[in-house]
Amino acid sequence: MRIKLKCSAGLLGLLFAAAALCQPLPVAKRPEDLGISGQRLQRVRQQMQADVEKNRIPGAVLLIARQGKIAALDAVGFQERKSQTAMRADTIFRIASMSKPITSVAAMMLAEEGKLDIGAPVAQYLPEFKDVKVGVEKAEPKRAMTVQDLMRHTSGLTYGFFGSSPVDDLYKKSGMFAGKSLAQMVATIASLPLLHQPGDFWEYSVSTDVLGRIVEVVGGMDLDRFVAERITGPLKMADTGFSLNPAQAGRLAHPDTPITSTGGDPTRKPAILSGGGGMLSTAGDYARFCQMLLNGGELDGVRLLSPKTVALMTSDQLAPTVERHTPVAAVLDSFGPTPEMGTSFGLGFSVRTEPGRNPSPGSVGEFSWAGITGTYFWVDPKEKLVTVLMMQVPSATNVPYWRQTRMLVYQSLVN
Secondary structure (H helix, E strand, C coil): CCCCCCCCHHHHHHHHHHHHHHCCCCECCCHHHHCECHHHHHHHHHHHHHHHHCCCCCEEEEEEEECCEEEEEEEEEEEECCCCEECCCCCEEEEECCHHHHHHHHHHHHHHCCCCCCCCEHHHCCHHHCCCCECCCCECCCCCCEHHHHHHCCCCCCCCCCCCCHHHHHHHHHCHHHCCCHHHHHHHHHCCCECCCCCCECCCCCHHHHHHHHHHHHHCCCHHHHHHHHHHCCCCCCCCECCCCHHHHCCECCCCCCCHHHCCCCCCCCCCCCCCCCEEECHHHHHHHHHHHHCCCEECCEECCCHHHHHHHCCCCCCCCCECCCHHHHHHHHHCCCHHHCEEECCCCEEECCCCCCCCCCCCCCEEEECCCCCEEEEECCCCEEEEEECCCCHHHHHHHHHHHHHHHHHCECC
């Protein structure tokens, strides 16, 4: 079944068909009922289609929901251009770092159950971090790395491939991503020095992979099982996980040119269950996850978190003294957590803290994050808005396209 969706009230029946297929949110009778102009929504699809024709993107799925209902679910271009396979509303994408918010929710669920103290040292749960040092000089940490540090990327850890410091070089040579398990990967990370003192820098890193290992240790099961049983299963996110079954494999999106971060065979359970970047999902599935957060931790009678916990996660977690001008922040530009852009970071995603400064429209209190493969989402509580963009493109395309998408979505809001 192939579904092409346009952003217009006239194709309401197709939207309902997509809703049944993807299990996303309820569908509005008309975008205007949600304060969104159907006419202005046409600009969104027209621009996306133009970008496909210009080979800027192979294709994309864009879901816009407001007040808990879908205003537009648009699939344009190709799921795979080479085979001329059309994009579908239920196409599955490698979501890369959009895995991080899901892993962060898993950790906060354990915190709510009294099993995990996010203010505690990481070494309390992973003893291999007990003797970690800072820099190639192996200086003593001024304080312990905490679970909270992992969630807000102030742990002192790094990814290695964004920087060129001696510590980054050690990460590159470590082979940590070639480990046989998440436990082995994290043990390798613990054997390496920190790039920074804990709490001093916002440094995008393998922190969420370490957090995923803590979820395994505290939760008593592999991360993929925890996510399936405690998050994606209850939220009816049937197409979200770390691997695909054979029936799902035919719905996987492919970039026009290879992306190094796409991983291996998606039909095989990966050796490393990367809570920082290893999941796959659809726009409809991820919108349900976002709506749960917008609702204060609940969706369709299923409560994962309390409103206070969600408020904590979406608040500014970076002290004014934290240095944010790191190589990754420079790459992210207006999407990085820098004061110049009026943004900061919470527990698992970026948060907007100021009304101006940023070239992209939005609201104070919104939270968002993205994946290096091109995926992007944001939740705007003030506007009761959820937007999920799914595409598979090289990282150089990301920031300009995310900015364009935000402008096109917000221009369609008329009240």
